[in-house]
Amino acid sequence: MNPFSYSKPSDIAQAVNLAGPASRFIAGGTNLLDLMKENIARPEHLIDITGLPLKDVRATDSGGVMIGALVSNADLAWHPLIERDYPLLSQAILAGASPQLRNMASTGGNLLQRTRCYYFYDSTVPCNKREPGTGCPAKDGLNRIHAILGASDACVATHPSDMCVALAALEARVHVQGRAGARVIEFADFHRLPGDAPQRDNQLADDELITAVELPAPRFQQHSHYLKIRDRASYAFALISVAAAVELDGDVIRDVRIALGGVAHKPWRDTAVEQSLKGQPVSRENFVAAADAMLRDAQPLAHNAFKIKLARRAIVRALSDATLGGTV
Amino acid sequence: MSATNEQAFAGHSIALTLNGQTRQVDVQPWTTLLDLLREQLDLVGTKKGCDHGQCGACTVLRDGKRINACLTLAIMCDGAELTTIEGLADGDTLHPMQQAFIKHDAFQCGYCTPGQICSAVGLANEGRASTDDEVKELMSGNLCRCGAYSNIRAAVVEVLPSMNAAPDQGGRGQ
Numbered sequence: 001m002n003p004f005s006y007s008k009p010s011d012i013a014q015a016v017n018l019a020g021p022a023s024r025f026i027a028g029g030t031n032l033l034d035l036m037k038e039n040i041a042r043p044e045h046l047i048d049i050t051g052l053p054l055k056d057v058r059a060t061d062s063g064g065v066m067i068g069a070l071v072s073n074a075d076l077a078w079h080p081l082i083e084r085d086y087p088l089l090s091q092a093i094l095a096g097a098s099p100q101l102r103n104m105a106s107t108g109g110n111l112l113q114r115t116r117c118y119y120f121y122d123s124t125v126p127c128n129k130r131e132p133g134t135g136c137p138a139k140d141g142l143n144r145i146h147a148i149l150g151a152s153d154a155c156v157a158t159h160p161s162d163m164c165v166a167l168a169a170l171e172a173r174v175h176v177q178g179r180a181g182a183r184v185i186e187f188a189d190f191h192r193l194p195g196d197a198p199q200r201d202n203q204l205a206d207d208e209l210i211t212a213v214e215l216p217a218p219r220f221q222q223h224s225h226y227l228k229i230r231d232r233a234s235y236a237f238a239l240i241s242v243a244a245a246v247e248l249d250g251d252v253i254r255d256v257r258i259a260l261g262g263v264a265h266k267p268w269r270d271t272a273v274e275q276s277l278k279g280q281p282v283s284r285e286n287f288v289a290a291a292d293a294m295l296r297d298a299q300p301l302a303h304n305a306f307k308i309k310l311a312r313r314a315i316v317r318a319l320s321d322a323t324l325g326g327t328v
Numbered sequence: 329m330s331a332t333n334e335q336a337f338a339g340h341s342i343a344l345t346l347n348g349q350t351r352q353v354d355v356q357p358w359t360t361l362l363d364l365l366r367e368q369l370d371l372v373g374t375k376k377g378c379d380h381g382q383c384g385a386c387t388v389l390r391d392g393k394r395i396n397a398c399l400t401l402a403i404m405c406d407g408a409e410l411t412t413i414e415g416l417a418d419g420d421t422l423h424p425m426q427q428a429f430i431k432h433d434a435f436q437c438g439y440c441t442p443g444q445i446c447s448a449v450g451l452a453n454e455g456r457a458s459t460d461d462e463v464k465e466l467m468s469g470n471l472c473r474c475g476a477y478s479n480i481r482a483a484v485v486e487v488l489p490s491m492n493a494a495p496d497q498g499g500r501g502q
Contacts, residue, residue: 006340006357006403026404033360033399034380046357048404074393078456098469099454100447101381103393104400234468 001036008048012211016179018047019207025049027070027106030097031113039123040114040130054108054211057081063217066175069108069210073163074099076107085218088245091226092166098235108210111164111174111190114201115157115265116237117146128154129198143301145239148308150264155198156301159191159266160237166226168267169243169259172215178208191266198265219255220245225322227314228261238262240311242318251282258294258319263311270294282323284316291315342406346371347415355402362386362397365412373413373442377471384470387443387450388412394450396469413442416449424490425449428483436474444470448484452491460485 009015019025023045026032035041054068057079065081076082077093097105114120119137120127126134138146138156146156167187174185191202204210223246230236241261247254256277260268273293280286291312298308339354346369355364362379365371365388377385379398386397389411416423425445428434435441447470451457457466463484464477472480 001358004357026401029401029404030381030396030399033401036358037380046401050404074454078454098381098384099451099466100384100387100394100396100469101399103450104395234465 028104065215073105074102088224089166092162095228096162117157144303148298150193155194165243165261165267169257175212176208227318244318244322287316287319345409361400364402385443387447428487432483434479434483
C-alpha cells in the first residue's frame with residue numbers, strides 16, 4: 001500500500017470540498033483497501049466518510065425508502081422495511097460476499113465496487129480499465145467469467161455486485177452531492193458500458209459523493225426472486241445472476257423487471273423485452289421467449305459461451321420462481 | 329518525502345477499547361487493524377491468512393459485529409470496542425464457543441480457529457442462524473483448509489441456542 005494522508009470530515013460539504021482526482025472516499029473499505037494492497041488504487045489522500053450523517057433507512061413521503069449511503073450491507077438486508085417490502089434486495093445482498101464483509105461494506109460503496117477481472121487485478125499485465133490505452137488481455141485470454149453483453153474491444157469486464165442487480169430491477173435512484181450541488185441519477189444511468197473508456201465505471205465526478213439510494217414505493221414484494229449461479233455454493237461472485245420482479249393480475253403479467261448480473265459491465269436490463277411480457281399470461285413459453293430475446297445480441301468469448309445457455313435457463317427459472325414458486 | 333508530506337503522513341493517536349481495556353495507540357493511516365493487533369500490540373491470536381478478505385482468519389468483533397481485520401484501517405477504529413480471540417475467555421474459563429470447539433474437535437492445524445470462533449460469536453450476536461444449513465451459509469466467510477467444517481458446524485450449532493438467549497458482545501466484563 002502506498003503512503004497516504006487521512007482526514008475524517010464531519011459534514012458532507014466538508015467531505016466534497018476535500019475531494020479531488022488524487023483522493024478517494026472510504027467507508028467500508030472492503031474493495032478499496034484490497035485494491036490499494038494490490039497497487040491498483042494509489043490514492044494520495046483518503047477521506048473517511050464514516051462520520052457523516054448518512055446511516056438511516058427511512059420511509060419517504062412517496063411510499064418508498066431512502067437508504068443512507070453508509071448503511072451497511074448487513075443492516076440493509078436485515079432491515080424490517082427492506083425484508084418486508086423489498087425481499088428481492090435482501091436476497092441479493094445476502095447472496096453476495098461474506099457476513100464479515102457485509103458488516104463492513106456500505107450501500108454507496110457497493111455501487112462503486114470494481115470488477116474482479118483477473119487481469120484488472122494483476123498490475124504486471126496491461127489493462128485498459130487500469131491503465132487506459134494499454135490493451136485488454138482478457139479478450140483473448142482466460143475469459144470464462146467475462147461479459148457476454150455490452151462489451152467493447154477495449155474491455156470485457158463484468159460488474160461484480162449482487163445488490164446492484166436488484167437495485168436495477170427495482171429502479172432505484174442514486175442521490176449524489178458534489179461541490180456544484182446535489183443531483184439524482186436513475187439507476188440505469190449510474191453505471192456505464194465500457195465503450196472506449198473502460199476506466200470509468202460510472203457517471204460520478206471526482207468530487208461527487210453518493211449520499212443515498214432511494215427505492216420507489218414497493219410493487220413487487222409478492223412476486224420476486226434473486227437467483228445467483230456461481231462456482232461454489234456460497235461466497236463467490238456470480239457467473240450469472242437474475243433479479244426477477246413481477247406484478248401479477250391473476251395469472252397475467254401487469255409489470256415485470258428482469259435484471260442480469262455477471263453478464264455485462266453494468267447490471268443488464270432490456271426494457272423492450274420487459275414491455276413485451278406485459279399483458280401476457282405467466283407461462284414457460286413466454287419466459288423462454290423473453291430469455292431468448294434478452295440474449296439475442298449476446299457475444300461469447302473463447303471460454304464463456306456456456307454463460308449464454310446458463311443465462312437463458314436462469315432467466316426462465318427466476319421468473320418461474322418469482323411467479324409460480326418454480327412450477328412453470 | 330517533503331516536510332509537508334512528512335507531517336501529513338505522521339502517526340495518528342487513536343483510542344480503542346480492546347478486550348475490555350482502554351488503549352491509546354499511535355498508528356499510520358495505512359496500518360491495518362490486523363497489523364496493529366499483531367505487530368504493534370502482540371496480539372497474535374488473530375491470524376493473517378490471505379490478507380485480502382477472502383479467508384476469514386483475521387475475523388475480530390468490532391462493537392459486537394464480526395469484521396475482517398485485514399481490510400480495516402486501524403485509524404478508522406478510533407473509539408471502537410474491539411474483541412479478539414484473546415478477549416473471549418473470562419480468566420481461565422473459556423468462552424462457551426471455545427469450549428465447544430474443543431469438545432467437537434473442531435480444528436486440525438488450528439490456523440483458522442481464532443477467526444472461526446470470533447466469527448461464530450458474531451453469528452450468535454446476529455441471531456439469524458439456528459439450523460445446520462443456516463450456520464453453513466453464514467459461516468461461509470471462514471475457510472478451513474484442513475476441512476474441519478462438519479465439526480466446526482457441530483460446535484457452533486450446539487452453542488447458538490444458549491447464546492441467542494443471551495447475546496454476547498464477546499469479551500470479559502462486557
